[in-house]
Amino acid sequence: MADARARFFEVFKIPILRGRSFTDRDNASGAPVVIINQAMAKQFWPKGDPLTDRILIGKGIMSELEAEMPRQIIGIAGDIRDGALNRGPRPAMYIPYAQTTDGINALTFVSLRSLGNPDARRAYVAAAQNSGAAPPV
Numbered sequence: 001m002a003d004a005r006a007r008f009f010e011v012f013k014i015p016i017l018r019g020r021s022f023t024d025r026d027n028a029s030g031a032p033v034v035i036i037n038q039a040m041a042k043q044f045w046p047k048g049d050p051l052t053d054r055i056l057i058g059k060g061i062m063s064e065l066e067a068e069m070p071r072q073i074i075g076i077a078g079d080i081r082d083g084a085l086n087r088g089p090r091p092a093m094y095i096p097y098a099q100t101t102d103g104i105n106a107l108t109f110v111s112l113r114s115l116g117n118p119d120a121r122r123a124y125v126a127a128a129q130n131s132g133a134a135p136p137v
Contacts, residue, residue: 021075
């Protein structure tokens with residue numbers, strides 16, 4: 001699962017195949033939403049339409065997620081390979097950064113796309129993670 005901001009998919013050149021991307025309205029006071037990838041749609045909705053469903057993320061796994069509300073699936077993103085290139089894409093979910101909780105943050109990872117040397121950004125990202133703030137996308 002990944003936290004995402006409004007321009008996340010544009011920055012990482014991940015197409016939204018169906019539905020919509022996140023907007024500034026997908027904030028802490030907005031309805032809980034999630035975007036899934038194509039691999040997840042194929043695996044869990046082989047004949048159905050995920051855009052008509054809601055899902056619960058992590059409930060029953062950790063106590064921090066017990067208050068998690070069902071999230072409306074608003075989009076299906078193209079698959080990415082975030083592991084080995086000789087493996088197919090894995091099911092994935094993206095939630096808006098503004099809607100993350102401490103429990104959900106425990107299940108996330110950080111992605112960095114840089115025109116220059118990504119190692120030069122390591123200290124900046126580490127400082128942002130330690131402060132609880134997210135680096136801008």
